Amino acid sequence: MIRAILALVYATLKHAWSTRAIIWLVAWAAVPAVLLPMTLQADRTAAGAHGMILTYTPIALFAVLLVGSIWLSAYTLASERLHLQFSMLRTKPVYGAAIWLGKWLGVLIIIAITLTISVALFFATMIIRFQGQPIATKPVWTISPPDETVILEQARQMQQNMMLQADPSDHHNIPTLQQWVNRLRQQKYRVAPGSSTSWKIPLTLHNNTAQAMQFQWRLDPMRRQPVAGTWTLLTPGAIEPLAIYPVSGLLDGTHTISLPQHNIPAATPYLIITFESSPDNEPQIFFDHQNPVRFKQQSGIFLANLIRATMLILALCAATSALTLLFSAFLSFPVTVFAAHGVLVALLVPAIAGQDTPHIRHSHGHHHGHTETWFLTHAEHFLNALYRLTRSLRATLPFRRLSENIHISFQEHASVICILILLLPMLCAILAHLKIMREEVLS
Amino acid sequence: MIQAIEANHLKKTFRDFWHRPNVTAVKDVSLHITQGKVYGLLGPNGSGKSTTLKMLLGLLHPTSGSMQVLEGKPSDYAVQARIGYLPEVSTMYRYLTANETLNFYGSLFDLPAAIRKQRTQDLLTLVGLSAAGRRPVGEFSRGMNRRLGLAQALINNPDLLILDEPTAGLDPIGCHHVKQLLRRLAATGKTVLIASHLLADIEDICHEISILHHGNVIAQGPIQDLLMNQGTTTWTSTATAEQQDTITAALQDITGTQPEVTPSRTNLETFFVQAVLEAGQPEKAASTTDEAELQLPAFLQEPR
Numbered sequence: 001m002i003r004a005i006l007a008l009v010y011a012t013l014k015h016a017w018s019t020r021a022i023i024w025l026v027a028w029a030a031v032p033a034v035l036l037p038m039t040l041q042a043d044r045t046a047a048g049a050h051g052m053i054l055t056y057t058p059i060a061l062f063a064v065l066l067v068g069s070i071w072l073s074a075y076t077l078a079s080e081r082l083h084l085q086f087s088m089l090r091t092k093p094v095y096g097a098a099i100w101l102g103k104w105l106g107v108l109i110i111i112a113i114t115l116t117i118s119v120a121l122f123f124a125t126m127i128i129r130f131q132g133q134p135i136a137t138k139p140v141w142t143i144s145p146p147d148e149t150v151i152l153e154q155a156r157q158m159q160q161n162m163m164l165q166a167d168p169s170d171h172h173n174i175p176t177l178q179q180w181v182n183r184l185r186q187q188k189y190r191v192a193p194g195s196s197t198s199w200k201i202p203l204t205l206h207n208n209t210a211q212a213m214q215f216q217w218r219l220d221p222m223r224r225q226p227v228a229g230t231w232t233l234l235t236p237g238a239i240e241p242l243a244i245y246p247v248s249g250l251l252d253g254t255h256t257i258s259l260p261q262h263n264i265p266a267a268t269p270y271l272i273i274t275f276e277s278s279p280d281n282e283p284q285i286f287f288d289h290q291n292p293v294r295f296k297q298q299s300g301i302f303l304a305n306l307i308r309a310t311m312l313i314l315a316l317c318a319a320t321s322a323l324t325l326l327f328s329a330f331l332s333f334p335v336t337v338f339a340a341h342g343v344l345v346a347l348l349v350p351a352i353a354g355q356d357t358p359h360i361r362h363s364h365g366h367h368h369g370h371t372e373t374w375f376l377t378h379a380e381h382f383l384n385a386l387y388r389l390t391r392s393l394r395a396t397l398p399f400r401r402l403s404e405n406i407h408i409s410f411q412e413h414a415s416v417i418c419i420l421i422l423l424l425p426m427l428c429a430i431l432a433h434l435k436i437m438r439e440e441v442l443s
Numbered sequence: 444m445i446q447a448i449e450a451n452h453l454k455k456t457f458r459d460f461w462h463r464p465n466v467t468a469v470k471d472v473s474l475h476i477t478q479g480k481v482y483g484l485l486g487p488n489g490s491g492k493s494t495t496l497k498m499l500l501g502l503l504h505p506t507s508g509s510m511q512v513l514e515g516k517p518s519d520y521a522v523q524a525r526i527g528y529l530p531e532v533s534t535m536y537r538y539l540t541a542n543e544t545l546n547f548y549g550s551l552f553d554l555p556a557a558i559r560k561q562r563t564q565d566l567l568t569l570v571g572l573s574a575a576g577r578r579p580v581g582e583f584s585r586g587m588n589r590r591l592g593l594a595q596a597l598i599n600n601p602d603l604l605i606l607d608e609p610t611a612g613l614d615p616i617g618c619h620h621v622k623q624l625l626r627r628l629a630a631t632g633k634t635v636l637i638a639s640h641l642l643a644d645i646e647d648i649c650h651e652i653s654i655l656h657h658g659n660v661i662a663q664g665p666i667q668d669l670l671m672n673q674g675t676t677t678w679t680s681t682a683t684a685e686q687q688d689t690i691t692a693a694l695q696d697i698t699g700t701q702p703e704v705t706p707s708r709t710n711l712e713t714f715f716v717q718a719v720l721e722a723g724q725p726e727k728a729a730s731t732t733d734e735a736e737l738q739l740p741a742f743l744q745e746p747r
Contacts, residue, residue, distance in 0.1 A: 001553065003550040003553050003555075004550055004551045004553065007546070007547045007550030007551060010543075010547070011536055011539065011547055014536070014538050018537075018579075019538075083534065084530065084534040085534050085536060087502060087530070087534065088528070088534040088535075089551070090501075091500050091501070091502065091526065092523060092552065093521070093523040093524040093551070093553075094551050440502065440503050441497065441502040441503070
């Protein structure tokens with residue numbers, strides 16, 4: 001039976017090659033893999049070019065491959081029915097499940113080849129575009145979060161002072177404690193045009209490990225114009241700054257500056273970092289309270305993460321292909337394509353959009369008859385199962401983790417991967433086998 | 444006598460989308476085909492030939508009736524492994540080469556790679572396509588497709604060959620060659636079931652036939668019996684013109700009637716084959732027309 005499966009895999013591959021389907025699929029996947037990393041620019045409001053590229057490119061690849069999986073799978077079986085090769089296969093001593101499996105493996109190999117080529121192109125393009133810059137980073141030096149108790153104590157004191165000074169009839173006009181806290185925070189992290197602010201950054205790791213500086217701010221919404229300024233890095237006690245980085249034309253969001261190699265003395269306990277807002281700026285700048293400035297270094301897990309993300313995408317395409325091939329065992333070519341796209345949209349759109357389908361609560365109405373109650377209960381169970389499946393798929397999609405450089409762990413996804421690449425295809429193969437063996441070949 | 448096919452009162456009714464009976468393609472067909480015979484299934488279009496073949500292949504389930512193919516059910520894998528099938532229209536993958544096609548079908552029968560390779564070469568030589576082994580099937584003419592189809596039907600050294608219009612689209616030489624081949628295969632003990640419109644071909648090679656009409660068998664039996672012209676006897680002799688007159692006179696004396704004397708003639712197919720081959724490849728002419736010279740590959744002469 002292995003020989004028959006391998007023969008069917010070969011025939012599927014040759015079919016894809018002879019119809020140029022594999023070439024077109026690779027071309028379609030290569031376009032976003034190369035063009036998006038080359039052309040996408042940080043729009044100064046999003047999380048930087050890296051994040052955008054690492055989000056949009058894999059999603060574009062995923063979309064191309066999903067649609068490719070559906071069409072290839074539907075066509076590989078449907079065209080054989082149309083051209084009667086399927087009836088010929090049925091006269092040979094081959095299990096229906098083996099026919100299904102041969103087709104599925106063939107499609108899977110085509111998708112794997114396409115994915116490998118496009119991910120390799122994507123990686124190469126990233127390396128070329130961001131030559132010498134960190135593609136994916138992790139924080140190494142961060143500012144300690146503000147001491148909330150100190151701020152609260154200061155706010156309480158300022159409120160009490162005002163209450164003492166103010167007329168008792170005006171006490172209702174005095175800001176609340178929370179408003180004082182917010183005001184203090186704003187003062188600490190607000191930079192008016194022409195003024196500056198400084199932080200001490202403890203150097204917890206080796207001094208030369210930082211390769212990028214990331215800062216996060218928002219602008220006064222009433223006067224939202226691009227701003228300019230200068231970052232200065234100073235070691236304690238030094239007169240000359242370690243480095244000066246002018247920036248300009250920035251709006252709200254997270255911004256990254258690549259740092260050249262700098263020589264920080266080995267025993268330096270902290271750095272003083274100062275931002276001086278240009279006097280020509282229109283708006284005030286409000287730095288993020290939690291993470292105004294972070295120093296980051298190249299993350300070694302990027303390539304490993306990309307490979308794991310690729311494997312997850314392949315598993316999802318494998319499942320899509322399995323379902324489509326199952327549909328094509330029961331349905332005609334156009335209906336198969338339509339049904340597969342329908343299922344895909346139903347499952348993946350909420351998952352990609354990141355909006356959970358609302359969980360359906362059980363209704364226990366007293367006005368329903370027995371049959372109606374049974375139906376409603378089972379319908380609810382089905383919809384809840386669909387909801388859980390959508391959540392699982394969303395958890396499996398690797399795009400956010402890839403763009404934010406969060407470790408993609410196979411252990412976390414093991415159960416979903418097993419379902420997608422083993423159990424689901426096995427179930428589909430069994431169902432397809434039963435259908436193929438019972439089916440009458442009329443033409 | 445071992446029966447290769449034993450079908451009794453087969454009936455097949457097709458149903459529409461709502462499962463209502465629509466058309467009864469086969470009403471009552473019984474076939475008893477002995478192993479080692481060449482059996483012809485004749486009938487006009489829509490008589491139920493293809494439906495009967497598909498039931499025997501397990502592609503359609505009979506509405507009623509019973510059948511045994513090679514002493515088993517047609518859908519059994521063990522039975523399917525012993526059947527070679529050539530459909531009416533080419534169903535081979537257009538994008539595979541002839542070598543790949545035979546290799547593919549050999550793999551479906553779970554043949555090891557070395558055996559597939561050997562049989563591919565043997566069969567392509569047998570059907571006259573050894574020079575076209577690397578060409579895609581999509582480039583083949585209809586006749587070449589039929590030849591390759593016949594080769595794929597033989598790749599598993601079948602005990603039963605089911606052929607739907609095996610000579611359709613073949614030139615007279617190809618037809619002649621296929622008929623020779625089928626006769627030789629039957630001589631090695633293989634059973635051949637042929638459905639065809641070409642009556643001359645059936646007459647040439649079949650031992651027994653069934654004629655179907657509107658899903659029923661209207662004539663069945665050994666072809667010699669069915670074609671026997673009652674009350675008339677034909678003698679064949681080689682005689683000079685003088686001897687012929689003497690024989691005619693003697694016959695007239697005995698029977699009291701004037702005998703009809705017809706000079707011996709060959710049929711058009713034999714004449715055509717001989718003429719074409721002598722014009723093109725004189726050295727091959729004799730061997731092609733001489734059945735004894737057709738060499739089957741060794742594996743087809745051996746029992747499975």
